[in-house]
Amino acid sequence: MTRSDTLRVAVIGTGKMGADHVRRIQGVVSGARVSAVVDVDAERAKAVAARVDGCTAYTDPVTAMAADDVDAVLIASPGPAHEAALLAALERDLPVLCEKPLTPDAASALRVLEAERRLGHRRVQVGFMRRYDPEYVRLKALLNTGQLGRPLLLHHRHRNAASPPFFTSEMLISDSVAHETDVTRWLLGQEITAVTVLRPRPSVNAPDGLQDPQFVVFETDAGVVVDVEIFVNCGFGYQVQAEVVCERGTARIGDGHAMVTNMAGRWGGTIAQDFTDRFADAYDRELQAWADATRRGEVTGPSVWDGYAAAAVCEAGVRALTDGGRVAVELVERPGLYA
Amino acid sequence: MTRSDTLRVAVIGTGKMGADHVRRIQGVVSGARVSAVVDVDAERAKAVAARVDGCTAYTDPVTAMAADDVDAVLIASPGPAHEAALLAALERDLPVLCEKPLTPDAASALRVLEAERRLGHRRVQVGFMRRYDPEYVRLKALLNTGQLGRPLLLHHRHRNAASPPFFTSEMLISDSVAHETDVTRWLLGQEITAVTVLRPRPSVNAPDGLQDPQFVVFETDAGVVVDVEIFVNCGFGYQVQAEVVCERGTARIGDGHAMVTNMAGRWGGTIAQDFTDRFADAYDRELQAWADATRRGEVTGPSVWDGYAAAAVCEAGVRALTDGGRVAVELVERPGLYA
Amino acid sequence: MTRSDTLRVAVIGTGKMGADHVRRIQGVVSGARVSAVVDVDAERAKAVAARVDGCTAYTDPVTAMAADDVDAVLIASPGPAHEAALLAALERDLPVLCEKPLTPDAASALRVLEAERRLGHRRVQVGFMRRYDPEYVRLKALLNTGQLGRPLLLHHRHRNAASPPFFTSEMLISDSVAHETDVTRWLLGQEITAVTVLRPRPSVNAPDGLQDPQFVVFETDAGVVVDVEIFVNCGFGYQVQAEVVCERGTARIGDGHAMVTNMAGRWGGTIAQDFTDRFADAYDRELQAWADATRRGEVTGPSVWDGYAAAAVCEAGVRALTDGGRVAVELVERPGLYA
Amino acid sequence: MTRSDTLRVAVIGTGKMGADHVRRIQGVVSGARVSAVVDVDAERAKAVAARVDGCTAYTDPVTAMAADDVDAVLIASPGPAHEAALLAALERDLPVLCEKPLTPDAASALRVLEAERRLGHRRVQVGFMRRYDPEYVRLKALLNTGQLGRPLLLHHRHRNAASPPFFTSEMLISDSVAHETDVTRWLLGQEITAVTVLRPRPSVNAPDGLQDPQFVVFETDAGVVVDVEIFVNCGFGYQVQAEVVCERGTARIGDGHAMVTNMAGRWGGTIAQDFTDRFADAYDRELQAWADATRRGEVTGPSVWDGYAAAAVCEAGVRALTDGGRVAVELVERPGLYA
Incomplete structure (x- = not known):
């Protein structure tokens, strides 16, 4: 056309x-x-x-x-x-x-x-x-300049005010951390090779039986260690943050400082309440x-390869959540179409 | 249609x-x-x-x-x-x-x-x-809720990295402060009734003969005092900030904290370099x-009324810059069409 | 000894x-x-x-x-x-x-x-x-390095939660702005030569008859323009901020970001409630x-010279508040002891 | 006496x-x-x-x-x-x-x-x-109010500009993370029961053979999951940060925003270069x-109990670093003197 x-x-x-x-x-x-x-x-x-x-x-x-x-x-x-x-x-x-x-x-x-x-x-x-979010785009652009040196660690925070009624413990991985799976691979240009999931004491505000929050650790094929705090009943809002720790510096996004007020003994601002606000x-x-x-x-x-890799990592993550310990991620060979 | x-x-x-x-x-x-x-x-x-x-x-x-x-x-x-x-x-x-x-x-x-x-x-x-900038929109929305009480003072900062070659001292008012003229009227819903312009020592980085920076003070028909720092050769970037001081609190926009880095002994972020970046x-x-x-x-x-009022305030401002002292702003009666 | x-x-x-x-x-x-x-x-x-x-x-x-x-x-x-x-x-x-x-x-x-x-x-x-406050000390040290170039403008904010019962409109100058008088002289190493005081609409939360807030403008003998927002019934706390605008950059103190919380839809921190907290x-x-x-x-x-100069500026300020317009500050010749 | x-x-x-x-x-x-x-x-x-x-x-x-x-x-x-x-x-x-x-x-x-x-x-x-640092004190005071609910996760960052020549991989745990060991126990009022240490790719700026950074995960007897980024050759300065994630909110310290400058296209501030500055x-x-x-x-x-518990956790941490996997921490029964 x-x-x-x-x-x-x-x-x-x-x-x-x-x-x-x-x-x-x-x-x-x-x-x-x-x-x-x-x-x-x-x-x-x-x-x-x-x-x-x-x-x-x-x-x-x-x-x-x-x-x-x-x-x-x-x-x-x-x-x-x-x-x-x-x-x-x-x-x-x-x-x-x-x-x-x-x-x-x-x-x-x-x-x-x-x-x-x-x-x-x-x-x-x-x-x-998220690959189109201006802050992630800026973060990736900065990494690509090489100014900070190579990435060594990557910290993610992913918080929702409350989870929908049908949410299961596995969905914290397969539905929520799925995003971190992709932005990790995209920001670093690396594949995730292993997943470990830690299970903190669940919040009293999480529905009965829901393992929330979880603390997920990825390892990549270039040796970067990545952690994800996923907390879908944090109560206070929707917050997505990332900090890359590199050899010569760090870069952080997601603080969201647009308007600052002084009121009633406190300074600060509002927190977005859901993804339609934060990622509109x-x-x-x-x-x-x-x-x-x-x-x-x-x-x-x-690409479809990105969709497949995310699915494979999430499957490993759900197994790590269920069985405990570290679970390796197995991918098929990458077809030339996605080189 | x-x-x-x-x-x-x-x-x-x-x-x-x-x-x-x-x-x-x-x-x-x-x-x-x-x-x-x-x-x-x-x-x-x-x-x-x-x-x-x-x-x-x-x-x-x-x-x-x-x-x-x-x-x-x-x-x-x-x-x-x-x-x-x-x-x-x-x-x-x-x-x-x-x-x-x-x-x-x-x-x-x-x-x-x-x-x-x-x-x-x-x-x-x-x-x-600026009336369409998300931060100004949020600021006006907050003022409209009444949570902060009535506005009493309004502080503006308006900084450009460098002025174009043809810029004159009068244009700091008629071209740059013109924006603050409008957002002041719009944020407060008030007319500006007087203008005073102070002339600090000019920066060595301003072209010869250019009075830069200037410090402009507006008074409104509801008694709000408004100050504008206009500095068109600040060197470091383009920065537009506003803080409204109300009876129960203040609100500030324009800090621009999107990505924060740690590097070489400093934390912080970049400053937009021009309006096409800040106000895209x-x-x-x-x-x-x-x-x-x-x-x-x-x-x-x-509306056309807004364009006219801005022109009248800027004319008074240019006179205040040239003659010194406080210059009153005279407006015709507002036609019903713009009520 | x-x-x-x-x-x-x-x-x-x-x-x-x-x-x-x-x-x-x-x-x-x-x-x-x-x-x-x-x-x-x-x-x-x-x-x-x-x-x-x-x-x-x-x-x-x-x-x-x-x-x-x-x-x-x-x-x-x-x-x-x-x-x-x-x-x-x-x-x-x-x-x-x-x-x-x-x-x-x-x-x-x-x-x-x-x-x-x-x-x-x-x-x-x-x-x-205030000359012993770590933030002011850092600000002065930075100015002294010359990295930012010469100062052109200086913005002060001085806010108290509430004024004591005996406070008069004149005391906003002679008691509160007295501090800005001194830190202005000390930060810039210049004398204040004129004072103008603007009177915004008073806050409903100020006691009857108290002109609060006020907006004070100093001019110095080196041409720096200094503004002070003094607001002693701002309601939300005690806040002292300063921003120096120089030829190559600006520096700001008093934001006070020590602990940041996310709670109930808001991020931010607490504001000190009085000077014993902020300036302990x-x-x-x-x-x-x-x-x-x-x-x-x-x-x-x-020194005593500093005490005298502050008194002279405050006297001029009180006159400017009462009479309106710009009031020049007259100082005796500085004795060699205070050179 | x-x-x-x-x-x-x-x-x-x-x-x-x-x-x-x-x-x-x-x-x-x-x-x-x-x-x-x-x-x-x-x-x-x-x-x-x-x-x-x-x-x-x-x-x-x-x-x-x-x-x-x-x-x-x-x-x-x-x-x-x-x-x-x-x-x-x-x-x-x-x-x-x-x-x-x-x-x-x-x-x-x-x-x-x-x-x-x-x-x-x-x-x-x-x-x-660190128990005497004003920010940690404020953080603990906030936790003690119960406003945030119970802690679920705790994130630590501990960064040094450069390590001294005699530093070993084990000392990242026993010398550096020793501090996080104590503040974790003190902030939460809980004992650490297990330690896991992940080994990211070492920085090119770390001396040969030094495993730097490391990513340490603690589990406590009340089910809180704690992570520590320890990075002793980060290059840019000394930075100690902590964020507690609780059931109703989070609180973060260590951002250090005392003076903010605009200069040469960047806003921000300086980072302390060593602990004598940050913790003076x-x-x-x-x-x-x-x-x-x-x-x-x-x-x-x-107390001595605190010194003993830190030593026991660090010993387990060093074992986790050396052997891989999760190492349980064993403590003797706590004597009544330290109840």
Whole structure:
């Protein structure tokens, strides 16, 4: 397609995340519009479509992908539905932005990887939106200059005010730490080779039986030690911080000092309450970058390999949580497509 | 026009600012595109138009405004050219976003005000983009809650790394402090009634004869005292900060703490080097908000009255700089259109 | 006296400040002890003396100064009593640390200055304890390196949670801004030549009739413009901040970031509630430095000239508050003793 | 001894730390003086004694302790000499402040503990001076209020600009992390039950063969997980930070924001270069508190039990470093004297 065409996107899944992406494509992203929405719940799909000019509602992803006015696909359905949608999109050679996780486990991620490898060129971008957050971008840019020397340690903090009712102890790894899995690999340009999970005393504010917080330690193939505090019922807000310790200095992001007040004996500021607040900008930039690249016929974001590696690390992490001790991460050989 | 139409914009002036707005409308803003560019320099206009699909180059603003594919006008030409372009746009009842200043002096601003008043509805938005900066927006929102009580004092810092060669002592007021003039009025919801300008010893780094820095004091019609440090050759970067002191607390913006490093005996971060870095986001949001409102048939941003009041305050400020002492600001009665 | 002797101090005035100094000399300062306390209230003097071994209570300062076991004098009585005590101490050639203000007005300060000048050597140190605060000391040290270039502007913030019942509008200048008067002169090494006072709308939380806050502008003999926000009923705590703007950079103190918490949607820290908290360390260091210097036979701290200059600036400031406009500060020629 | 007496202290060891304590007792601490100094190097002892009035030089600690003018003992000799000096002081029932470590290993610490237990009352304070640092004190006070709920995680950062030439990989634990061992136990009021040590890739700036940095994980008897980054060749300065993560919030110390500058494109401040800068105040307060308590006949600081527990944790840590994996910490039953 040429640069001047508007990208016509089919959004699969119209839950909270999908509906937000529809709003974003229509009201924020330049050069793209939503031409189709898909949901197993036909009423919900119709309701969303009705608010968008020239948008058709579907219940079947494959039918939507076959429509004349669909140039690209955004997958925001629940994780277990991703594999089928991804394989269908690859079959049609359609560009895809797939919300994380790519798929719920490493085996299914490998099947997607294999399909794209057979296709012979990249079509899929995974929705690891932190790579588009201005602070992470600045951190990576600084690391790349080499001013700080090589990284030796990396500290992550990942805190949510409260976890949703369905959250399990395993999901602290597979759903939450999944983000740190990706930004660790991306910031360092290294693979994670082992995972250890420590289990502190759970907070009284965590639901019964939920192991929250957890303290996760990664080791990388270049010897960097990475720790992640994951605490999904911290009560006070949503906070994502990282500090890289290098040979000649450290760099830290996520302090968030935008407005400082003095009031009633205290100075300070507010803490974002959820990811839509903290990472609003990252989502906007992610979709704009995807639309721009897609219109140029390119794929520039996190790849299927990144989605697969995250799944493999999370699987090892869940095993470490359950069994205790250190669990090695095993990856298949990296195909040339993702070199 | 209906919500689904793409707004077709004529950009008048293709200098640094105009060209940047063309880029912004094409690549960032959703729901708008550039259909015409105008510049007295025909070659420059053509060069810009050539990079945009469906964009025509003009040398005369009035001809461009008459084109079928022009729904709205963005004025980014030099200040002295604004009045004619504004009056022409108002004659055609076209929506306008006019870069600040509205016009170079209060008398010409009044003529624009009178033209819009005769038209009977608002069509012009002035480019005071700080009103769209997330930090200023948060500050105003906090003031509006009343949590801090009423404002009593307001401190501004406005620092540029270096001034351009053509900058005069008067321009520190009319070009730089013009921004503080507007955000003061907007944050407080008050008019400025008097200006005093103090002249510290000039910096050795300021060009010969330039009175830099200056220290400007405003008084408002509700008794708030406002001070502005304006320093356009501070050397270290671009910094815009504000602190409102209220009856029960204070709030401060502009500290800019995004990434903190430890290196070579120092902790800290970088300082933005110019306004395109510090206020990139504000410009993006300003244009998106203008495009969205225009497509809804509304005008929501800073009005011609705001442009006129800024011009009147700056005129008083320049007199205070030249003559010394305190200079009162005289405004005409505010027309009902801007109530 | 030789280095090994313990300095025996007579403390004049046993109100809140005097009693605190007795505690400090006894429990904090090395190489000094309180041998006499003086108060017009004989009972109060006795009560304080009873808690200190080898300490005698007096009601008359002159009698106390004549005692064999008194090596030095600390004056902490009300300001109007200072002149007589200072002249008596100078008559006996006794080292003195005199709480600020030196005396309540410039005329009486001049009489003390004349007495010391006749004595021919310095004996009196004035209690401007901010000069001993680690942050101010660091700020002055940085200015002295010349790294930032010459100072051009200086911004002060001085906020108290609430004013005592007896506080008048004039005392915001003569009692509170007196500190900024001294640190301005000391940081810059310049004299203040003019004062302007602006009167914002008073806070609803200020007692009826109290002009609070005020905004004070100093000009110095080297052309630096200095502003002081003084707000003695700010409600939220005690805050003293300063920022020097120089030709190549700025430096700011007083932000106070010691412990940062995340709690209930907010990050930040506590604000000191009064000067005994914020400046506890400065008082300790001031007295230790005075005791050490006195035992070496030296006077190293703020001089009678400093006390006189502060009084003259404050008098001009009070006039500026009352009469409006800019009031010039007139100083006598500086005697060689204070060169 | 009665409150009014000056405490006469014998300082054992006149190396860098001992000489600094002599200076501190003479010039900073109120109510104490140095009456004896002891060093195996007779010349060094004499040189130090010569600078202090009424101070005698010794080469033998026991002889010094027997002198009439010695009320208390400060041990600042190398660690291997501590046990003998401690036992001699306990034999004479003399109050002792013993620099950390109490003794180099748990077995010798136990012998000291047994001697004090037999004596029947506490006489020994261990020099864990961080307990006197104003920031740690504030952190513990906040934890004690219960506002944050119970602690779940504790993050420590401990960074030195460069390690001394004799430093070994084991000393990162036994010498450096020894401090975190104590503040962890003190802040939480819990014992450490297991230690794990991870070995990141060593920095190119660490001497050959030195495992630097290390990442140490403690588990406590109440289920808190504690991590320590120890990095003794970080290059940029000396930095000690801690963040406690509790059920309702977190609190962090060690950011050190005293003066903030804008210069050459960067904002920020300086980093302390060594512990004498960062913890100067803590040492002053520690010695003053010890002198005050000793004059009252009390022992209030860290006990022999604390010294023993630190030694036991460090021994386990060194084993974890050498052998890999998780090493449990075994403590004897706590005697009633230290309940």
